[in-house]
Amino acid sequence: MFAVVTIAGQQFRVQENDELFVHRLEGKAGDSVEFSDVLMTSNGGNITVGGAVKSVVKAEIIDHLKGDKVLIFKKKRRKGYQKLNGHRQALTKIKIQGIA
Template sequence: MFAVVTIAGQQFRVQANDELFVHRLAGNAGESVEFSDVLMTSDGGNVAVGSAVKAVVKAEIIDHLKGDKVLIFKKKRRKGYQKLNGHRQALTKIRIQAIA
């Protein structure tokens, strides 16, 4: 069984025991969270889409961390202009426990 769920503005295809990185969620490591914005579920041949979906995805927060550094480099040729910025995205690692 799998589901397509919206978590922090992004859509993910999830199954039980999946681990994924999402944008930073409120809560501490070890806490449980529920996502009720389920767009689709599939259980073998039974597919439910749209308003027919009555499911909730339960997950556990494993850790809060930062992603890899992304470098932003701007340059204008022949003008002597160069700018280098860096950014690390705040992420949360979660484990999907169940699709109920």
């Protein structure tokens, strides 16, 4: 069984015991969270889509961490202009407990 669920503005295809990195969520490590914005479920060959989906995805927060550094480099040739910026995205690692 799998489901397509919206978590923190992004869509993920999840199954039980999956571990995902999502944008930072509220809560501490060890807390459980529920996501009710389920777009589609599939149980064997039975697919449910749209408003008929009445499922909830339950997950546990494992850890809060930062992603890899992304460097943004801007340059205008022959003008002496260079700009280097870096960014590390705040992420949360979650483990899917089940789809109810």
